[in-house]
Amino acid sequence: MTIAHDHVGIALLAGNAHPELAEAVARLCGATRVPVSIGAFADGETRIRIDGDIAGADLYILQPTSAPTNERLMTLALLADAARGAGAARITAVVPYFGYARQDVRKTPGEPRSARLAARLLADAGIDRLVALELHSPALESAFDMTFVHLEADELMLPAVRGWEVPALTIVSPDAGGLKRAQRYAIALAVPLGVVAKTRPAPDVAVAAGVLGDVRGRSCLIVDDMASTGGTIAGAAQALLAAGAREVHALFVHAVMAPGALERIRAASVGRILTTDSVPGAAPTIERVSIAPLLARTLGRLARAA
Numbered sequence: 001m002t003i004a005h006d007h008v009g010i011a012l013l014a015g016n017a018h019p020e021l022a023e024a025v026a027r028l029c030g031a032t033r034v035p036v037s038i039g040a041f042a043d044g045e046t047r048i049r050i051d052g053d054i055a056g057a058d059l060y061i062l063q064p065t066s067a068p069t070n071e072r073l074m075t076l077a078l079l080a081d082a083a084r085g086a087g088a089a090r091i092t093a094v095v096p097y098f099g100y101a102r103q104d105v106r107k108t109p110g111e112p113r114s115a116r117l118a119a120r121l122l123a124d125a126g127i128d129r130l131v132a133l134e135l136h137s138p139a140l141e142s143a144f145d146m147t148f149v150h151l152e153a154d155e156l157m158l159p160a161v162r163g164w165e166v167p168a169l170t171i172v173s174p175d176a177g178g179l180k181r182a183q184r185y186a187i188a189l190a191v192p193l194g195v196v197a198k199t200r201p202a203p204d205v206a207v208a209a210g211v212l213g214d215v216r217g218r219s220c221l222i223v224d225d226m227a228s229t230g231g232t233i234a235g236a237a238q239a240l241l242a243a244g245a246r247e248v249h250a251l252f253v254h255a256v257m258a259p260g261a262l263e264r265i266r267a268a269s270v271g272r273i274l275t276t277d278s279v280p281g282a283a284p285t286i287e288r289v290s291i292a293p294l295l296a297r298t299l300g301r302l303a304r305a306a
């Protein structure tokens with residue numbers, strides 16, 4: 001099969017991480033789907049074969065590197081290598097959730113810089129551009145040698161939050177690192193901003209040490225990039241309620257949701273929960289906004305800018 005492409009044609013290759021999202025994006029931007037088979041050899045190694053003719057194509061590979069992160073990341077690298085070998089003119093990886101992004105610096109000696117290593121693997125595999133949504137830290141962009149497109153989910157989330165019509169709203173960042181993100185929401189919604197002082201005494205353990213800002217009688221909306229164990233959101237919610245908040249809601253872009261995360265968040269009396277579909281299948285019972293329109297618009301823009 002030959003993939004039709006011209007200077008604005010988008011050839012979309014879906015990895016194995018999130019076929020539903022790839023389908024929605026392809027539909028919205030009119031992309032041509034590239035047939036590919038992704039399987040495993042008997043010993044468990046990943047086996048890839050691109051079945052379409054992508055010689056000269058402006059190719060987009062959609063693959064969030066969510067759990068199982070190592071497998072998804074390696075599959076993305078193999079897809080890029082296969083596409084380069086098949087003659088794709090330019091390869092853009094669309095990685096709405098980028099795994100390993102939280103491990104961007106060595107916090108203690110003896111740790112790897114996992115984010116940087118993942119970025120180098122993808123560059124070596126032949127990826128020219130990478131599109132990511134709400135990285136843990138936008139500064140991580142410097143780890144990528146390739147062209148990097150960083151998207152924010154605000155435009156998708158804000159209409160949903162406005163629709164809640166929550167009275168006396170205060171936006172809260174659950175830690176200092178997320179303050180800029182939370183500030184964007186507070187400005188857009190013209191409401192006050194607060195922050196929770198968080199410490200991490202051990203990996204995957206979050207302790208809310210206090211609340212900065214007066215939240216008494218307020219409806220607090222915690223804004224974060226992701227929920228993994230749910231400990232950050234749960235701890236922040238408990239601290240806010242202890243500080244006199246009337247109610248607490250939560251918004252996080254990536255529903256990474258390790259086992260028990262949703263139960264942990266619910267047990268902390270969090271009311272409404274809003275997330276996106278950047279991570280496949282996670283927590284289908286919570287309110288989710290699709291990122292497909294944002295990705296489709298971005299791919300269209302990138303293809304036209306060629």
Ligand code: R5P
Nearest residue numbers: 206226227228229230231232
């Ligand atoms: C920084 O630490 C991040 O912005 C998130 O707050 C964190 O990754 C959430 O992880 P968890 O749900 O495990 O507390």
